[in-house]
Amino acid sequence: MIHPQPVTPASVDVARAERHQLPNGATLYLLPADEFEVLRVSFVFRAGSAVQQAPFSASTTANLLSEGTRSMTAQEIAEQLDFYGSWYDVNLDRDYAYINFAMLSKFAAETLRIAAEILLRPTFPEEELRTYCAKRRQRLEIDRTKVDVEAREAFAAALFGARHPYGTSSPAEAYDRLTRGEVEAFYRRFYTAERCIVVCSGRIGPTERAAVEALAGALPRGTESSAAAFPPIETTHDVRVAHPGAVQSSLRIGRLLFPRQHPDFVGMQVVATALGGYFGSRLMQNLREEHGYTYGVVAAMVNFEREGYFAIATQVGTDVTQPALEACYAEIERLRTEPMPDEELALVKNMMAGEMMRILDGPFGIADVTIENILCGADNGIIDENLRRIRAMTPADVQRLARKYLAREELVTVVAGDL
Structure with a gap:
């Protein structure tokens, strides 16, 4: 059998996103794909671990957004998302927090109503915070018994220096010292319209677009300050x-x-x-x-x-x-x-x-x-x-x-x- 020779594509034409600046300072990008019956809305906040002052406050804030709001418990949020077949996901890196909501387009209004609770009205309940911190501390202590995790953390510190936000790693017991006040302060400072881009992809009809714009437009204004200075990089070879x-x-x-x-x-x-x-x-x-x-x-x-x-x-x-x-x-x-x-x-x-x-x-x-x-x-x-x-x-x-x-x-x- 003679297999065909692989061919590298000569070009790739990917649609540019439609950019819309909202009155509150948030930026909305639309990627219509009408052939699909699904919709995903991604909120990307400049709220990664590099900007945190209290250890683990960035990841804790992102992961506790859905653990209780002013009008919904964590269980109610989970049950509602499950009822509509919607999917909610949180990811965090050194620079950004990624909050994703995926849904059937026909349930966009219902899912975005829940998204509004999560993004705009989280309460960070003390009991949920302590449970989360205890679990994460235990997981981190277990992970740090593995040579792969030891090497990964040591490599970051070797590249950037142990004091640099890209190279630092905090002791597991810092989870015990993290307070609800620190989490709430991180949320109020960094989960703001000026620090957010919103990317909406899939079937975006007029109703869906209006709902996404309303949610993105409701993000609170903050004080957008210049990027914080990082300490000098100190590399160990x-x-x-x-x-x-x-x-x-x-x-x-x-x-x-x-x-x-x-x-x-x-x-x-x-x-x-x-x-x-x-x-x-x-x-x-x-x-x-x-x-x-x-x-x-x-x-x-x-x-x-x-x-x-x-x-x-x-x-x-x-x-x-x-x-x-x-x-x-x-x-x-x-x-x-x-x-x-x-x-x-x-x-x-x-x-x-x-x-x-x-x-x-x-x-x-x-x-x-x-x-x-x-x-x-x-x-x-x-x-x-x-x-x-x-x-x-x-x-x-x-x-x-x-x-x-x-x-x-x-x-x-x-x-x-x-x-």
């Missing part, structure tokens, strides 16, 4: 976290680079994909297929609002920790010193284009990408531009970027395990 008795070591290798707006970010995504971005990548072939050091290894570019970094992550048997590290360094050095074969680069490009097409399959996937682009100061035209950049990459470009950004002396290495 080699960190070892002792975990006696661990049967595996968790490895992190990478370096601080730049956020998505940088002209070399897409090119470094190609470099990262070649190293560890798909099953047949160089690191997978070396560490898994050739040596059996690990079940899996990944490499990626990570984007924050103010910074970005390159990282490799894997877990290996304790007895092969050093050989696995050397194998990672060797693959990086090979990419720096030897031009990549054209056939391999073509495969990498096709893998990246295919993943892009997978993410853009459906209105909600398009909405996710739209949110990411908006937060980076771009519209959906950047998708086609990035695809053209990927298609234009040559073996010489890959080697040039690897040589420029992945010199051995610039890499940060973190190992957590039985040292």
Whole structure:
């Protein structure tokens, strides 16, 4: 059987979101997709952990929004959402809190009524707060017995410094000290119209649009201040976290680079994909297929609002920790010193284009990408531009970027395990 050759799409035409500035300062983006009978409304607040003053106040605020309002209990909220077949989700990163409501378009009014309770009238009941904090403390203490979590936290601190908001991690017992007043203060300061974008995707009829605009327009005004200054970055290049008795070591290798707006970010995504971005990548072939050091290894570019970094992550048997590290360094050095074969680069490009097409399959996937682009100061035209950049990459470009950004002396290495 002769399989057809994979073809990288020449272009991708993704609709730009309709932008509307609301009187209260919130920004609404509409992505109509009338062929679907569903609707998703995403509220994205600049309310991530980087802006918190009390440890865990950002994540606690986001997760307790639905745990009781002025007129509904947590159980009533859950039952109502379930009755209408609606879905509610909360995600938080260093920079943003993402509050998502998905629903059948015909139940938009009912679901958005519940959304209004959650977003506009949360009460953060003391009993729910204490229960939540106790559970999260226990979960965090358990997680921190795992070498993978130890390595992840140590890697962030090594890249940015333990005092930097992108690098800090708080002790689990800080959950016991978190007060309702601190949670409510965080909500009042950061869950405001000026700090919010709203992205609505799916079947958006006049009624649905009016309901979304009414909810977004009801977000309270706040005082939009300039971004807080972060302390200077303090990078440590080699960190070892002792975990006696661990049967595996968790490895992190990478370096601080730049956020998505940088002209070399897409090119470094190609470099990262070649190293560890798909099953047949160089690191997978070396560490898994050739040596059996690990079940899996990944490499990626990570984007924050103010910074970005390159990282490799894997877990290996304790007895092969050093050989696995050397194998990672060797693959990086090979990419720096030897031009990549054209056939391999073509495969990498096709893998990246295919993943892009997978993410853009459906209105909600398009909405996710739209949110990411908006937060980076771009519209959906950047998708086609990035695809053209990927298609234009040559073996010489890959080697040039690897040589420029992945010199051995610039890499940060973190190992957590039985040292």
